[in-house]
Amino acid sequence: MTLRTLAVLAISIGSAWTAGPTHAQGFVFGTDAPKDQAAAPAGARSAKVETAQRLLARMGLYRETPTGTLTPATQEAIRAFAAQNGLAPTNQVTDPLLNAIRRVIWQTQKWAGGNYKGREKLVDAAGLREAQILLGKLGFDAGPLDGTFGPQTQVAAEAFQESQKVTVDGLITATVLMNLRRAVNGVGASAKSTVRVLNWPDYIEPGVLQDFEKETGIRVVYDIFANAGDLEAKLRNTAAPYDVVFPTANSVPALATQGLLAKLDKPSLKNLANLDPRVDATLRSWDKDGAYSLPYMWYTVGIAWNPKLTERAYPGHAMDTLTSVFDAETARRFKSCGIGVVDSATDVVPLAAMAGGQPRWSGKASINAASQVLDKLSGTVKVIPTDQFIDALASGKICVAIGFSGDAVQAQSKSRGAVEYRVPSDGGLLAIDAMATPANAKNRREAHLFIDYLLRPQVIARVSNTVGYANANLKAGEFMNDSIKANPAVVPSATSLSRSSPIPILSEQDQRDIERLWSKFAK
Structure with missing residues (x-):
């Protein structure tokens, strides 16, 4: 994908303070009218303040949860930003300040390369151009319709995400493009009501x-959401509840105990009888009474690899053992072609504990065993964000990784x-991703209609055909592609399943210990 040259970027940056929408790839946010300089009333919630808080948090200057309220911590972060960048002292959020913050982020955090801190998330040039067109139809100025990712496209994408009250990163990902298509071609403003859905990346058929x-x-x-910790944070802190x-089923008990999930109204679900009782019984290994969740997809956690690349790096090595990733000497053999684990600590750490005996x-014994294994892999094994795992495998950026079976099928x-x-062959994990409703959900009727x-x-079946995961529906098989339902990565053999332990239920202490261990390993 061709990106805008630094010279053009410099011109657009130089004119950003006064440019109007015709300067399509400059940093333009609203207008710079005098009324915009006024501070929001004390204690009032402001979308502009929340945007500033989120952007300042990316720069490490603001460390609280963005609330949209101009707090002393926000004002201190604004003053620190102004001082660091040679701007006039201020403790208010104005359009010029937001433009300046965006310029700094663009220049210092690899936005110009089409990613954020090295994490590639953009769709291809054709997808970018389509997104630019769709953003324009929705009233967001994305700049020239040229399939390149410039500052104005980023600002428009961010504004669209803010209007949807979803995760804001300003990038044109597959999820953002999917949402733009429905915003333009779906029910939109004519909708009778709304249902807000929070799912793993690449886990639905659009x-x-x-x-x-x-x-x-x-x-x-x-x-x-990116991982279990991100899910919990969004359940706790979002201004617009889902x-x-x-959630993965083993996290359901803790989420329910913490008051973050509501019991399902199962009598209202007309299609409940379609569930495979064997899968539903397995889910009850975690949600004992089945009160809070129903199975969505089930899968294993194991090893994915590219045989051509791994054979070149380590000729003759048997790839189907935990040692392929968790043995430090073996991992170093694969470092040249890329070795990683998916960014899901509650899946990877139990496997590391298995590898550690x-x-x-x-509990604590498993944490200690996993810690000894992961400490030896630091600097060799990469942690791969969940929304990049499939492409990293498919493109050959990594040659071997621990991850989810369905992601491997998509790769x-x-x-x-x-x-x-x-x-x-020495042990894997069996897991179920569940459907649940948050305790603070505002649209419960719509939530149950969606689940039903x-x-x-x-x-x-359409979802399974797209995402490559096995579902829990007794009658879905006749509608699934043969290439999916006959794939042993989707539906493992009885022998493979016998080697798969149910992903463990983790206590709150376990989760805290895993989070600390993962933070150290993933840094």
Whole structure:
């Protein structure tokens, strides 16, 4: 993808203080009218203040949860930014200040390279151009319709995300493009009501969302979370509560105990009988009474690799064991072609504990075993963000990794069969991602209609065909592609399943210990 030259960027930056919308890739945010200089009333919530807080947090100057309220900590962060960048002292949020913050972020945090801190998230040039067109139709000025990612496209994407009250990063990802398409072509302003959905990345069939909107007249606002910690943070801190979330089942007990989940109204679900009782029984290993959750997809956690690359790096090595990633000497052999683990501590740490001699989770002993394993891998094994794992495998940026079976299947498809996946011969994990409703959900009727829609065999089969995960629906098989339901990475053999332990239920202390361990390993 061709990016704008530094010279053009410099021109747009130089004119950003006074440029209007015709300077399409400059930093333009609203207008610079005198009235904009006024401070928000004391204690009032302001979207502009919340934007400033979020941007300042990216720079490490603001360390509280963005609230939109001009707090003393916010004013101190503004003053620090102004001092660091040679601006006139201020403790108020104005359009010129926001433009200046965005310029600094663009220059220092790799936005100009199409990513944020090295984390590539953009769609291709054709997708970018489509997004620019769609943003324009929605009234957001994304700059020239040229398929390049410039400052104005970033600002427009950020403004769209803010209008949806979803995660704001200003990037044109597959999820953002999906949301833009529905915002333009879906029910939009004519919607009778709304359901806000929070799911893992790359974990839905976009057409399912659009068809649900057409059938019900309910607008779907769709957001993603990166890992279990991110999910919990969004359940606690979001200004716009979600209505349906997709936690991994082993985290359901803790979320329920903390008052973050509500019990499901199962009698209202007309399609409940479609669930496979065997999968539902397995889910009750975690949610004992099945009160808070229903199964969405099930999967294993194991090893994915590119045979051509790994054979070149370590000829003759058997790839289907935990040692391929968790043995320090073996990992160093694969460093040249890229070795990693998915950014999901609650999945990876139990496997590391297995590799360290703890076949069953036992709290502190397992934490200690995992810590000894991971300490030796620091600097060799990468932590791969969940929304990049598939592309990293498919493109050959990594040659071996610990991750989810369904992601490996998607990587297989994208790489035309260049990726293989196995449940490790010395132990893997079996997990279920669940459907649940948050305790603070505002649209409970719509949430249950959405869940019930996903319980239809034809609907959930479409999701499985897209995401490469096995579903829990008894009747869905006849609607699934043979290439999916016959793939051992999707539905493992009985032998592979016998080697897979249910992902453990983690106590609050376990979660704190894992978070500390992961923070140290992932830095």
